[in-house]
Amino acid sequence: xxxxxxxxxxxxxxxxxxxxxxxxxxxxxxxxxxxxxxxxxxxxxxxxxxxxxxxxxxxxxxxxxxxxxxxxxxxxxxxxxxxxxxxxxxxxxxxxxxxxxxxxxxxxxxxxxxxxxxxxxxxxxxxxxxxxxxxxxxxxxxxxxxxxxxxxxxxxxxxxxxxxxxxxxxxxxxxxxxxxxxxxxxxxxxxxxxxxxxxxxxxxxxxxxxxxxxxxxxxxxxxxxxxxxxxxxxxxxxxxxxxxxxxxxxxxxxxxxxxxxxxxxxxxxxxxxxxxxxxxxxxxxxxxxxxxxxxxxxxxxxxxxxxxxxxxxxxxxxxx
Numbered sequence: 001x002x003x004x005x006x007x008x009x010x011x012x013x014x015x016x017x018x019x020x021x022x023x024x025x026x027x028x029x030x031x032x033x034x035x036x037x038x039x040x041x042x043x044x045x046x047x048x049x050x051x052x053x054x055x056x057x058x059x060x061x062x063x064x065x066x067x068x069x070x071x072x073x074x075x076x077x078x079x080x081x082x083x084x085x086x087x088x089x090x091x092x093x094x095x096x097x098x099x100x101x102x103x104x105x106x107x108x109x110x111x112x113x114x115x116x117x118x119x120x121x122x123x124x125x126x127x128x129x130x131x132x133x134x135x136x137x138x139x140x141x142x143x144x145x146x147x148x149x150x151x152x153x154x155x156x157x158x159x160x161x162x163x164x165x166x167x168x169x170x171x172x173x174x175x176x177x178x179x180x181x182x183x184x185x186x187x188x189x190x191x192x193x194x195x196x197x198x199x200x201x202x203x204x205x206x207x208x209x210x211x212x213x214x215x216x217x218x219x220x221x222x223x224x225x226x227x228x229x230x231x232x233x234x235x236x237x238x239x240x241x242x243x244x245x246x247x248x249x250x251x252x253x254x255x256x257x258x259x260x261x262x263x264x265x266x267x268x269x270x271x272x273x274x275x276x277x278x279x280x281x282x283x284x285x286x287x288x289x290x291x292x293x294x295x296x297x298x299x300x301x302x303x304x305x306x307x308x309x310x311x312x313x314x315x316x317x318x319x320x
Contacts, residue, residue, distance in 0.1 A: 085137075174294070229282040
């Protein structure tokens with residue numbers, strides 16, 4: 001007895017024929033009867049039987065989704081993420097303000113900005129705490145509640161070659177980021193931001209500036225790549241396609257830094273281009289680890305040049 005006989009979809013024989021091992025001869029099916037047409041098939045029935053009866057050309061399949069774009073979140077999750085992000089930022093900054101200046105009144109926005117920059121615990125501590133809350137939200141909603149591996153779900157994988165060869169050296173992407181920062185220095189050498197740009201004002205406070213540079217190297221690439229290239233990019237790519245998502249994610253990345261640059265649009269456009277490059281590398285390699293190394297090399301070079309050019313933020317250059 002074969003497996004097919006044991007799982008036959010035909011009804012059992014009547015009792016008077018069950019003991020007979022022979023069956024009456026049947027005429028061979030004609031060519032027109034060999035493969036049933038879709039018009040001859042019943043409208044309802046067992047879908048497994050229907051699939052087995054149909055020719056293979058009738059069944060069509062969509063191309064498989066690349067592994068790095070298989071995500072478990074949707075637009076609803078993005079709305080909750082944005083709501084949590086803005087609400088937590090407001091709560092964190094409000095809490096720090098109540099702690100460090102419970103009775104102080106600020107005459108204008110510039111006065112408040114100077115106060116914040118003079119307190120590195122406020123300026124840097126509040127950002128680090130906010131970053132931690134962002135990670136906590138993603139970890140709880142993606143890993144704890146849904147049971148997915150946190151880092152791999154957000155695109156942190158080994159950097160493989162497009163043809164499936166052995167992983168590439170991480171140093172290649174790190175030094176590429178260093179080279180990208182040099183190109184940005186050359187492009188922006190003649191761009192003059194406004195005198196009251198927040199990032200320039202920051203450099204007048206040594207302790208805050210040093211902590212800011214440490215955060216830019218040790219914390220910012222990890223958080224920003226996880227959020228932009230690990231969380232936002234695959235969601236956009238799933239619905240809008242890879243090319244459009246690379247551009248959209250890069251634009252959002254540049255605009256996020258606009259306030260730091262005083263909305264000097266030449267500098268913002270350069271950062272948009274940098275964001276597009278980061279996202280392109282993420283899309284090309286299928287790994288957030290690659291764009292993270294690129295970002296790390298980029299920020300590390302900028303931090304090193306800034307510290308050396310200002311002699312540890314003790315002597316500010318006369319020109320930007």
